[in-house]
Amino acid sequence: xxxxxxxxxxxxxxxxxxxxxxxxxxxxxxxxxxxxxxxxxxxxxxxxxxxxxxxxxxxxxxxxxxxxxxxxxxxxxxxxxxxxxxxxxxxxxxxxxxxxxxxxxxxxxxxxxxxxxxxxxxxxxxxxxxxxxxxxxxxxxxxxxxxxxxxxxxxxxxxxxxxxxxxxxxxxxxxxxxxxxxxxxxxxxxxxxxxxxxxxxxxxxxxxxxxxxxxxxxxxxxxxxxxxxxxxxxxxxxxxxxxxxxxxxxxxxxxxxxxxxxxxxxxxxxxxxxxxxxxxxxxxxxxxxxxxxxxxxxxxxxxxxxxxxxxxxxxxxxxxxxxxxxxxxxxxxxxxxxxxxxxxxxxxxxxxxxxxxxxxxxxxxxxxxxxxxxxxxxxxxxxxx
Amino acid sequence: xxxxxxxxxxxxxxxxxxxxxxxxxxxxxxxxxxxxxxxxxxxxxxxxxxxxxxxxxxxxxxxxxxxxxxxxxxxxxxxxxxxxxxxxxxxxxxxxxxxxxxxxxxxxxxxxxxxxxxxxxxxxxxxxxxxxxxxxxx
Numbered sequence: 011x012x013x014x015x016x017x018x019x020x021x022x023x024x025x026x027x028x029x030x031x032x033x034x035x036x037x038x039x040x041x042x043x044x045x046x047x048x049x050x051x052x053x054x055x056x057x058x059x060x061x062x063x064x065x066x067x068x069x070x071x072x073x074x075x076x077x078x079x080x081x082x083x084x085x086x087x088x089x090x091x092x093x094x095x096x097x098x099x100x101x102x103x104x105x106x107x108x109x110x111x112x113x114x115x116x117x118x119x120x121x122x123x124x125x126x127x128x129x130x131x132x133x134x135x136x137x138x139x140x141x142x143x144x145x146x147x148x149x150x151x152x153x154x155x156x157x158x159x160x161x162x163x164x165x166x167x168x169x170x171x172x173x174x175x176x177x178x179x180x181x182x183x184x185x186x187x188x189x190x191x192x193x194x195x196x197x198x199x200x201x202x203x204x205x206x207x208x209x210x211x212x213x214x215x216x217x218x219x220x221x222x223x224x225x226x227x228x229x230x231x232x233x234x235x236x237x238x239x240x241x242x243x244x245x246x247x248x249x250x251x252x253x254x255x256x257x258x259x260x261x262x263x264x265x266x267x268x269x270x271x272x273x274x275x276x277x278x279x280x281x282x283x284x285x286x287x288x289x290x291x292x293x294x295x296x297x298x299x300x301x302x303x304x305x306x307x308x309x310x311x312x313x314x315x316x317x318x319x320x321x322x323x324x325x326x327x328x329x330x331x332x333x334x335x336x337x338x339x340x341x342x343x344x345x346x347x348x349x350x351x352x353x354x355x356x357x358x359x360x361x362x363x364x365x366x367x368x369x370x371x372x373x374x375x376x377x378x379x380x381x382x383x384x385x386x387x388x389x390x391x392x393x394x395x
Numbered sequence: 396x397x398x399x400x401x402x403x404x405x406x407x408x409x410x411x412x413x414x415x416x417x418x419x420x421x422x423x424x425x426x427x428x429x430x431x432x433x434x435x436x437x438x439x440x441x442x443x444x445x446x447x448x449x450x451x452x453x454x455x456x457x458x459x460x461x462x463x464x465x466x467x468x469x470x471x472x473x474x475x476x477x478x479x480x481x482x483x484x485x486x487x488x489x490x491x492x493x494x495x496x497x498x499x500x501x502x503x504x505x506x507x508x509x510x511x512x513x514x515x516x517x518x519x520x521x522x523x524x525x526x527x528x529x530x531x532x533x
Contacts, residue, residue, distance in 0.1 A: 145401055154461075
């Protein structure tokens with residue numbers, strides 16, 4: 011038996027595509043999915059007929075059959091869907107990387123298409139039991155993801171002495187990068203501390219600007235073997251390490267029923283991610299950290315080892331997350347200010363950084379961490395060029 | 396307002412609550428309490444469980460104050476509070492609920508400005524058997 015080599019640098023992202031982002035796009039989700047996927051394949055210089063693997067989210071409404079017959083894929087030999095909403099973003103690429111490295115497929119496409127801007131808010135559908143133990147939370151008015159995360163955020167601020175200014179630092183860094191990105195929904199909309207501090211509450215202690223956008227849009231990327239990647243049109247961005255994380259006794263976004271609710275899935279994903287990497291958090295040049303809500307960023311900074319426990323708030327001080335800071339963050343604007351498409355824009359932005367084509371390029375960026383949603387069973391990627 | 400959509404595992408909790416008792420599923424073999432209820436014990440894998448009565452006392456671990464947009468019934472009470480109560484007997488079990496001025500009072504009956512993390516609270520029940528919480532020392 012040959013030694014297990016794992017997936018380290020075995021595959022690369024060679025194509026990325028996206029639609030425009032807006033509060034309302036006229037086309038339906040299926041059409042947007044087709045456009046993003048075809049754009050990514052065109053970027054890679056790979057014909058749709060060569061695609062044999064797919065990965066997306068369980069919440070994706072356009073299924074494999076619809077997508078494959080619309081854009082003209084070949085015979086598919088691998089297709090997977092990952093649960094837990096925004097926790098699945100990086101796992102789409104991870105599943106494709108594993109399948110290709112194992113020889114189960116050769117050309118994989120991951121995608122997410124969502125009309126979250128003009129479509130319904132999932133939490134308003136009370137007939138559906140969300141993937142949380144709703145009977146224990148919803149009758150009491152803990153209705154929305156924002157409420158569920160605000161509960162952890164309040165405790166986080168209390169326990170560690172973090173402040174709303176720390177959360178503002180996250181919102182501001184994302185907005186500043188969006189102001190450099192013409193594709194971002196908030197391109198022409200600067201944010202100030204006064205706007206943040208005087209904005210309306212959504213769920214105290216979280217205000218409007220602690221919450222991500224509600225966006226229509228779609229994105230996709232193409233994954234192939236490292237060998238194939240060298241013949242593609244663009245500079246390959248290698249999947250160096252990838253992980254999913256569902257820690258013992260975790261309860262989803264209402265992670266209230268274990269010893270330590272403030273150490274979530276990021277910690278579990280990080281252990282596997284770094285174990286299989288050739289570099290450490292201090293070697294990461296730029297990070298794309300899932301930001302459906304600002305408190306997820308300090309929690310993720312701690313989970314992925316950029317600082318110690320309870321230090322995530324303080325880490326954001328002194329412009330650490332801005333261009334030129336310790337860890338430039340969400341350089342396309344993130345879910346808070348570019349687009350909220352369940353975190354897929356963070357994957358594509360990571361690729362842009364390592365190609366050197368970001369609108370807020372970190373000079374010489376060679377390594378990038380991309381994470382999926384903290385607070386739900388999650389996933390993460392270490393990318394390198 | 397939303398009423399609990401129960402499942403087979405959770406039904407006993409609500410049956411006891413309707414009788415004015417706060418009970419927690421506990422392993423009948425190893426004695427480990429667990430929440431939310433589930434078919435078997437993650438500690439010893441036993442399928443035998445019992446529902447142990449608690450004192451109904453606890454402390455506020457965290458709380459939020461939701462503002463609109465909300466479901467209409469809740470928006471009518473906004474801003475209201477939602478608290479997370481660490482049970483005195485089982486600190487890792489934290490129940491979601493509302494701090495109210497008295498049994499059966501509305502979810503906006505207690506001012507959010509007066510809520511403190513760590514405050515001691517006591518369970519009460521409204522007319523429908525929904526657990527609510529009042530300050531132990533008002």
